[in-house]
Amino acid sequence: MDISIHTSTLPHDDPDAAVAFYRDVLGFEVRSDVGQGRMRWITVGPTDQPGTSILLAPAAADPGVTDAERRTIAEMMAKGTYGWILLATRNLDSTFEKIQAGDAEVVQEPTEQPYGIRDCAFRDPAGNLIRIQELR
Numbered sequence: 617m618d619i620s621i622h623t624s625t626l627p628h629d630d631p632d633a634a635v636a637f638y639r640d641v642l643g644f645e646v647r648s649d650v651g652q653g654r655m656r657w658i659t660v661g662p663t664d665q666p667g668t669s670i671l672l673a674p675a676a677a678d679p680g681v682t683d684a685e686r687r688t689i690a691e692m693m694a695k696g697t698y699g700w701i702l703l704a705t706r707n708l709d710s711t712f713e714k715i716q717a718g719d720a721e722v723v724q725e726p727t728e729q730p731y732g733i734r735d736c737a738f739r740d741p742a743g744n745l746i747r748i749q750e751l752r
Contacts, residue, residue, distance in 0.1 A: 621668060623659070626699045626744045627675035627689070631656040633741035634672045641718035642746075644670075670701065675742070693743045696723075700745035708750035712736045715748075726750075 628634040631649075635658060638644045644660040647669060651657050654674060661669040675693060676686040692698035705711040708726050715738055716722055723737035723745065735749040 623669045623671050624701060625671045625673055626701060626740070626742070627693060628658070628672045628740075628742045629675055629690075629693060630654070630741055631658060631672070631674075634658060635660075637718075637720065637740050638670070638672065641715055641720055696739050696743040696745060698743065700747065703746060703748045704751050705748055706751050708734060708736060708748065711748060720746075 631651075631654060635646060635649070638658075638660040639646055643663075645663045647659040647661060649656060649658045651674075655677065656674065658672040659669045660672065675698075676689045681689070689698060712726050721739040723739055724735075726734060726736045728734045733749050734752075735747055737748070738746045740746055
């Protein structure tokens with residue numbers, strides 16, 4: 617079988633803040649930005665990986681989501697417990713310093729984990745957890 621990961625999705629609640637974080641802080645390129653106002657679907661990704669993207673989508677935009685579910689999603693996003701993604705870099709310390717300088721909310725400084733991975737963590741403007749592990 618020939619299957620690859622093409623796009624993963626994270627919610628946003630402020631498209632302009634999401635673009636500023638993923639483009640200006642993480643250095644991703646904006647590949648598409650469709651919709652209007654707060655109802656925008658934005659695709660971003662690393663410039664050197666054109667086949668892998670993150671879709672930043674309006675939270676709970678699906679018409680099948682109930683009002684109660686929308687409230688739960690908003691509450692979970694506010695607490696930072698709704699969406700997350702795991703990224704990787706060869707130079708964790710340098711990457712951490714650049715992201716921290718972009719005023720991202722630091723959740724965890726670079727740490728050697730007991731399970732053999734060194735990583736750090738931030739939150740994006742919507743509260744999504746961004747873990748970055750060091751490639752060895």
